[in-house]
Amino acid sequence: MKPMKNLHEFLISPGEAARQHGPKDCIVMSSRVRLARNLRNAAFPTWAKKLERVRVLDAILPAVRDLPEMVDSFAEPMDTLSPLDRQILVERHLISREHAAKSTGSGLVLNRAETFSVMINEEDHLRMQALRPGFQIREVWQAIDRLDSALEQKLPYAFDSELGYLTACPTNLGTGIRVSAMLHLPGLVLAEQITPIISSVNKLGLAVRGLYGEGTEALGNVFQVSNQMTLGETESAIVERLEKVLAQIIEHEENARQTMLEKRPKVLFNCLGRAYGNLAYSHIISSKETMNQLSLLRLGVDMGLFPGAERALVDELFLVTQPAHLQKLLSDKLTAEERDLARADMLRERLKVLPRPAMG
């Protein structure tokens, strides 16, 4: 089976994606709210048999696709997507790693602007999310709330007046909401303040995860902060609490950057200079090292230490140097070693336009 639409003609180009802006996007890379919903009369996806999953997909996919927000969307069953395409969607944070592993009976509906992504038959029948660049938690909640209200007119949700929206995992029960923000926190990492910050955020009942969600490392100093509890609190209360905590983390990060510049400039310049050198002059570089060094380059650009440099270039490289994007761009089947060579070639070439750092 082939998809009706070509994913790569549909997706926003990495360069264009990197130029999208939002409030406080030097620290908050993106805001997202996800809602988990299930149909009343069907087993949850992980327990359902293939036939039942297909039946659920066939009921949900057209209902989502025909929403006014989803005009001209990319609406496809997962088994029409190649493993490489699925990995590209993971690198874009449009689907979860778990969803990339699904095939028959699962699906995706993605809108043109890539501000709504609805996963069908992930862990729940519906995992719908709204996402936007920068610090826009409240706006994404309002957007997904509207989408959900429109969809409930068409689909019989599993809902209990005591327990709320019923989900496959009891940890998502009630509101089924996960509010999260992806934060770039190199200042707190360099100042060695990240561990106490994470533990105090944890104490507030919020989770801190790595770049690709559950159980992943904080590559490139990127952390995801999200709520954990979903029952016994209203959606707005959860959104407001997260907003407050995020505002505080942003302030701490800004302070950490300023303090580094004032109190330990040599340490800062050393890190940034080495990152620049590694990225602009390497011949072999792994994806992990690239992300960690690009994070420092992004910090330098945001602090004005690379005059004339654009953050969009760094953000684009952040995306296109990841394994699946690189593979797609070079349209060859590359081994990991070959990718490390190709990645270094690309970085040297693209960073030619980056002026040398103006430090000390």
Place this chain on the structure above:
Amino acid sequence: MLCSICKERQATLHLTKIEGDKMQKLDLCDECAKANGMDDPSALMGADLTLGLGASLELDPGAKIAELKCSRCGFTQADFKKSGRLGCPECYVTFAQGLAEMLKPMHKGTRHVGKAPAALMAEREAADRLKTLEKKLARAIETEDFETAAAVRDQIKELKGAAPVKGG
């Protein structure tokens, strides 16, 4: 002391959970602790999961959980222990007792206070109103107040006619 799960090996890990005036004890051997993800004492969630749906009920002589099975989807207690996920929406009724204990430490509260589907709320309100009217009708007939009975019957007819089509 023997392990409360396998009841064969010596228990080495002893967990006590106190909630209000209720106390639950769980004694585990190394193997069973590991199998339940509790070899790391910081893995409190693991303890909650096991205490919530499995072991605590086994420890509670009043509750017979030997083969609790969802009549809708065939999902069992053992399946939950394996995956930490339920089988279908109906499982929330089947396993209500064990879940109630588990939800307390997991969430801010045990009652949903957030959004609800508008259609469902309207349907529920209509059902409540119908019940009230039917009671009123029965009372009217009982007291031979036929004038009221006729009016109420008309109201019921109207309500039933306007009832939203239930989703399938």
